[in-house]
Amino acid sequence: MNSDQYLKKNDQDLNGQNLIKKPVKRDLTRVGVVDIGSNSVRLVVFDGAGRSPAYFYNEKIMCGLGSGMSETNCLNPQGRARAVAALRRFQALAEGMGITPLSAVATAAVREAEDGSDFCQQVERETGLKIWVIDGKQEARLSAQGVLLGWPGSYGLVCDIGGSSMELAEISDGKVGKRQSSDLGPLKLQGISGGKKARNDHIKTTIMALKDKMGLQQNRLFLVGGSWRALARVDMERRNYPLHVPHEYRMSTQGINETIKLLEASDPEKLRRLCHISANRMALLPIACEVLRRLLITFAPKDIAISSYGLREGLLFAQMPKKLRDRDPLIEACYFAEAKDARFPGFGKRLYRFIQPLFRDFSKAKRRLVKAACLLHDVSWRANPDFRAEICFDNATRSNLGGLKHSERVFLGFALMQRYQKHNDGSQFNQMKTLLTTEELEQAKILGKAIRFGAMLWTSDKEMPGSLHWKRKTRMLELHLSGPTVPLFGEVAQARFAALGTALNAEAHVKITD
Numbered sequence: 001m002n003s004d005q006y007l008k009k010n011d012q013d014l015n016g017q018n019l020i021k022k023p024v025k026r027d028l029t030r031v032g033v034v035d036i037g038s039n040s041v042r043l044v045v046f047d048g049a050g051r052s053p054a055y056f057y058n059e060k061i062m063c064g065l066g067s068g069m070s071e072t073n074c075l076n077p078q079g080r081a082r083a084v085a086a087l088r089r090f091q092a093l094a095e096g097m098g099i100t101p102l103s104a105v106a107t108a109a110v111r112e113a114e115d116g117s118d119f120c121q122q123v124e125r126e127t128g129l130k131i132w133v134i135d136g137k138q139e140a141r142l143s144a145q146g147v148l149l150g151w152p153g154s155y156g157l158v159c160d161i162g163g164s165s166m167e168l169a170e171i172s173d174g175k176v177g178k179r180q181s182s183d184l185g186p187l188k189l190q191g192i193s194g195g196k197k198a199r200n201d202h203i204k205t206t207i208m209a210l211k212d213k214m215g216l217q218q219n220r221l222f223l224v225g226g227s228w229r230a231l232a233r234v235d236m237e238r239r240n241y242p243l244h245v246p247h248e249y250r251m252s253t254q255g256i257n258e259t260i261k262l263l264e265a266s267d268p269e270k271l272r273r274l275c276h277i278s279a280n281r282m283a284l285l286p287i288a289c290e291v292l293r294r295l296l297i298t299f300a301p302k303d304i305a306i307s308s309y310g311l312r313e314g315l316l317f318a319q320m321p322k323k324l325r326d327r328d329p330l331i332e333a334c335y336f337a338e339a340k341d342a343r344f345p346g347f348g349k350r351l352y353r354f355i356q357p358l359f360r361d362f363s364k365a366k367r368r369l370v371k372a373a374c375l376l377h378d379v380s381w382r383a384n385p386d387f388r389a390e391i392c393f394d395n396a397t398r399s400n401l402g403g404l405k406h407s408e409r410v411f412l413g414f415a416l417m418q419r420y421q422k423h424n425d426g427s428q429f430n431q432m433k434t435l436l437t438t439e440e441l442e443q444a445k446i447l448g449k450a451i452r453f454g455a456m457l458w459t460s461d462k463e464m465p466g467s468l469h470w471k472r473k474t475r476m477l478e479l480h481l482s483g484p485t486v487p488l489f490g491e492v493a494q495a496r497f498a499a500l501g502t503a504l505n506a507e508a509h510v511k512i513t514d
Helices: 003-010 077-097 108-112 116-127 136-150 186-190 195-214 226-239 253-265 268-275 279-299 311-319 329-341 347-359 364-376 388-398 406-420 427-433 438-457 483-488 491-503
Strands: 030-036 041-047 054-061 103-106 131-133 156-161 166-172 175-182 221-224 304-307 466-471 476-482 507-513
Touching: 030 077, 030 311, 041 077, 041 311, 054 077, 077 116, 103 108, 103 116, 103 311, 108 116, 108 131, 116 131, 136 156, 136 166, 136 175, 136 221, 136 304, 136 311, 156 226, 156 279, 166 195, 175 195, 186 195, 186 279, 195 279, 221 226, 221 279, 226 253, 226 268, 226 279, 226 304, 253 279, 268 279, 329 364, 347 364, 347 438, 347 466, 364 388, 364 406, 364 438, 388 406, 388 427, 406 427, 406 438, 438 491, 476 483, 476 491, 483 507, 491 507
Parallel strands: 030 103, 103 131, 156 221, 221 304, 476 507
Antiparallel strands: 030 041, 041 054, 156 166, 166 175, 466 476
């Protein structure tokens, strides 16, 4: 088989390609995805390919396959050798984990290189790994679908920058619309002759052409890719931002421009060490910022958000039926965590129903946080009691949960802290409090007290033995218990019920029913 025949056979539309085998079982099994990009080759193993998969294993090798392609039109020889070695290792790891066959996707460098098909054949021959080479519009779609995995129902413009290309995709109402691909990857832009002025002229001309095809797109700009995540780390450092989680991190145009100025004025080596950015990534960041600066001028988005979900997650989303796509990724992840780690799986749902009367005035968005807290309230029970509250906070704020703004992560964290301790004082948490309003902090405290009481009163996945009744206008909190369940209301439960009443600034009473 010659090179052209190989690419024609393997470069198929992923809409019709079932990359994830055994779809009936895919929500129960681990799924391995390999992303062969211009900068890096990465293996990600998802623990269950359901609506909100966990990251079981993640390994990246910065091979630089696309380095120097502007001059040679071929894959970088050293990068190619490193990539083959990495793929050989990934295949062996997958066999050891029992997750073969892997789904491998290659993007701009492999599809554009003269020896791209030779590389694919070599990999298949030496590792048995079959590579699907996707075109720019397919790459744009998959990256946008990755954003939708974490942000269901979101709308705006997705910008995925790799080493050799930059893709734009429109998203609205859970669907991907217009898509375009360009050559604005930092590795590709390095090869433009004429210096910075010629490069910026090319960037401006290309982005204006993209605007003509995509439209104005003034809603949210979602940034996907390692260069953007590196920029977010620098932005967090500049702002002294307390929560160093790139996913769903929000930035403004003014803030990004200030961060770019900081980047230009700083010692690159000192800054990259301070922000924990790899040397390879840092070398490309200034050029990526030139692209972003022009994007912001041209499209004028209302705000900017980082998405850690991209092409790899898009591969999963592309295979999901609509019914699964429509589920809430946060709640699905919490159900998964409860089933895996809680002492009494299923109790979280009962607990949510029990305390729900206290939160009827909450918005729909806030009620989902109440449900998430109930499902997660017991997953850290194995932790040392002296540190359990802090671990609960870290699990909520730093774990790989989708569908959560940073302020919502912190809200969950403070609520779960209250489940295990009376106060959330401590200098390590003071900065986090700045992400919430005074009212939100009080709401998190009440939620934590309610969970703390409910988890003491009952532990079974069967119906709760009593019911809470909350009269907000008269500040009256009542616990209704039937006669046979009164013994459950012991001294510790009584103390926690009283603490809940105090948090609500209410009179707390118990009513015994027949």
